[in-house]
Structure formats: C-alpha cells, structure tokens
Amino acid sequence: MPLRFTLRQLEYFVAVGEAGSIAQAAQKVNVSSPSISAAITQMEAEFGLQLFARKHAQGLALTQAGRQFIEQARNVLSEADRLNSLANEISGRVRGPLNMGCLLTFAQIVLPHLRRSFISLFPEVEFHQFECDQQTIFAGLRQAELDIALTYDLGIPDDLEFVPLFSLPPYALLPDMHELAHRRVLTPQDLAPHPMVLLDLPHSGPYFLSFFSHAGVEPNIVERTRDLEVMRSLVANGFGYSIANIRHTSERAPDGKPLRFVPLSDGLRPLRMGLVLDDGVRNTLTVRALIDHCRENVTPEFTPGLKLQMSAPGPGK
Missing domain, CATH: 3.40.190.10 (Periplasmic binding protein-like II)
Structure with missing residues (x-):
C-alpha cells in the first residue's frame, strides 16, 4: 500500500495541533500559511477523516480523531529523527536539523555569532534558533522541541544535563x-x-x-x-x-x-554559562559537534560583544 502522507505533512499537522492556529504554526515552522493549510487538507482527504474542527479567525481545534493522530504523528517524527541521527553516525557527517534555544538575556550577544561559526564549519546542518526564558527552555528540551540550549546554571532540573562553559561573576x-x-x-x-x-x-x-x-x-x-x-x-x-x-x-x-x-565582593556565587540538554541527546553526532564547538568558541575571548567582568580585587575600595 503506498504511503499516504509525508513527514513534512506530519510536521505541519503537529505544529497546527500544538499552536491551534495555522498562522502561528506557519511562523513556528517558517513556511507560508497556504502551504500548511494545503498539507492539512490533503491529509484529511487521504485518510478520509476530519482532523481539525474549524473555528473563527483561522482557529483550529483537534477533533477526537485528530487527538489520536497527533500522538502517533509525534512518534513517527521522533523515529524519523532517530533514523536521521543513525545515518549521520554511520556516515560520520554532521548534518540535519538542529534546534537550539538560548536564554533571552544574552541571545543577541552570543547566539548569532555561535550560529554563524558553527554552520560555517558544518554547512549541512539546518540550524534553527529560539530565544526563550528559562522555563520555556526546560519545557522545550523535555518535549524534544529543542535539542540543546545555552543558558545559566539557575534552577537546572535533575532530569536535564548541564555542560558548563565559563563563569560570570x-x-x-x-x-x-x-x-x-x-x-x-x-x-x-x-x-x-x-x-x-x-x-x-x-x-x-x-x-x-x-x-x-x-x-x-x-x-x-x-x-x-x-x-x-x-x-x-x-x-x-x-x-x-x-x-x-x-x-x-x-x-x-x-x-x-x-x-x-x-x-561585587568575592564570596558571591557567580553564574556559569553553559549548555543544557535532555538525557540521551548528547549521543547524536550533531549535538556532540555543537558541544565541542561551544567549548572552543563560546568564551569571552572569542565572542564579539561579550566582556568578562573580572573578579573583585579584594576587600579594598
């Protein structure tokens, strides 16, 4: 039996299901609203099911069938990601999608420079950046919407791994x-x-x-x-x-x-800037390459626009 959907259609379907809006989903996956609308219509026609209940102003709500489909769609997309990672491991090539979050506080200083230097080395990586607050970063990692994030060591949950890069007094x-x-x-x-x-x-x-x-x-x-x-x-x-x-x-x-x-005086805890990721994600070749790249390049010395505040010189004033 021929395949009745594409992975891209599944991606658009999940995006709309989570956003509840074609316009918001289009912004999230960076494609036009008509492209997403056409993908949803085609999926519904192929399966003979109504996946969304249309509401006013382009609002969409998952039907009962849609709620069942979206869980399986997430599983299929996750398995597809694993296949892609396996192919990268076998070939030894750093490539494929990479979703990186960054704390809003310093995203403008660090993230564009990091992104440019990384994709210059690995042009086959599809690098997507997301500026977030700390809680959004944690949620994105747990839901596999983010592969890795750059942040401070503040409130890092036990189920996430933190890779320190350097301290900021x-x-x-x-x-x-x-x-x-x-x-x-x-x-x-x-x-x-x-x-x-x-x-x-x-x-x-x-x-x-x-x-x-x-x-x-x-x-x-x-x-x-x-x-x-x-x-x-x-x-x-x-x-x-x-x-x-x-x-x-x-x-x-x-x-x-x-x-x-x-x-400020010595004895006050500095923050550590570092990478946070979900357990097991480190095993992918692209994420390992990014971690190694950050260790070498995300430093006050090599990041334009960032200056390391020196530690306090002592109790004198």
Whole structure:
C-alpha cells in the first residue's frame, strides 16, 4: 500500500495541533500559511477523516480523531529523527536539523555569532534558533522541541544535563555620576541604601536578591524590568543601580549614555554559562559537534560583544 502522507505533512499537522492556529504554526515552522493549510487538507482527504474542527479567525481545534493522530504523528517524527541521527553516525557527517534555544538575556550577544561559526564549519546542518526564558527552555528540551540550549546554571532540573562553559561573576551597573561609580569593589551592604533597578527575570531576580538576604540587608528596589537593555538605559539615566553577570563590550546604554561597571565582593556565587540538554541527546553526532564547538568558541575571548567582568580585587575600595 503506498504511503499516504509525508513527514513534512506530519510536521505541519503537529505544529497546527500544538499552536491551534495555522498562522502561528506557519511562523513556528517558517513556511507560508497556504502551504500548511494545503498539507492539512490533503491529509484529511487521504485518510478520509476530519482532523481539525474549524473555528473563527483561522482557529483550529483537534477533533477526537485528530487527538489520536497527533500522538502517533509525534512518534513517527521522533523515529524519523532517530533514523536521521543513525545515518549521520554511520556516515560520520554532521548534518540535519538542529534546534537550539538560548536564554533571552544574552541571545543577541552570543547566539548569532555561535550560529554563524558553527554552520560555517558544518554547512549541512539546518540550524534553527529560539530565544526563550528559562522555563520555556526546560519545557522545550523535555518535549524534544529543542535539542540543546545555552543558558545559566539557575534552577537546572535533575532530569536535564548541564555542560558548563565559563563563569560570570556578578557586578554592579551604575550611572556614570553615581557616588559609588569609582569604587574598585562593592558589597551588598554598600548598595542596599541606594535605589535599585532589578532585572526581574524568573530565576535571575531571586539570584540577585539572594546577595542581599545573605548579607542581612534589604535592597531599595524602585524599578523592575524583564529586559536587559531597558535595565541598562534606566541605570544610565539615573533611576538606580542594577546587578548583572553578562556584560557587553560597550560601556554605554542603548541611548548612548555612559555606564560604570564595578565588581561585587568575592564570596558571591557567580553564574556559569553553559549548555543544557535532555538525557540521551548528547549521543547524536550533531549535538556532540555543537558541544565541542561551544567549548572552543563560546568564551569571552572569542565572542564579539561579550566582556568578562573580572573578579573583585579584594576587600579594598
């Protein structure tokens, strides 16, 4: 009996089933909406089943048959990925699709450079990048929507593997004219009385606030933002200091105003930037090649736009 569907049709079907919208699915798999719509229509015609109930404004809901089909479709796509990985292992060629996530905080600094350098070495890799928060990264890895991700060692679950690359000590970010801007090193006690702009991301926010709780002081939080560049501009315009670990080579905020970077005292836990992946994914040739490539190239020395904040020089000020 001839095959009645293609893997591409299954991919589009799963994308629509998960998104509930042709437009959102098209954006996810990077094809046109008419292409996805045609694939779904053809699948339904071939199987003689209605897989989706059409709703207003292009909204789609899986029918009972569709819910049964989508589970099997995911299994078929997973097995196809295994066949592709096996072929790569046998041939020794680094190729095929690679879905990589990256923490939003530093994606713009690290990810494009990493992607370019990797596909220059391995042009047969179909590299897809996704900028995510930490929880989305974990969910994507568990659901096999991501193969691997670049992030911090914050809240890494036990069922995921973390491969460290390098450490990023924390520093205080201050406006140029701040009274603490010319210190050699600062402590949480020094910063606590002053207005603070908190980079309030899941995991990151509690990490920064832990410095103050461990020191027995309370920070004076006057602003909160989830955007690193907004935080930098708020600081540069005198709304308060902030704390971060990732540092641009530019010492100016997005609006051009100058910033000062002062190390925090030793003893505060640095963040480690590294790769996180699901158990077993390391066995694929493409993922192993990416891990090796990141170890050699994702460093402050080789990543344009990234500068490593040196550790605090000691207790002196």
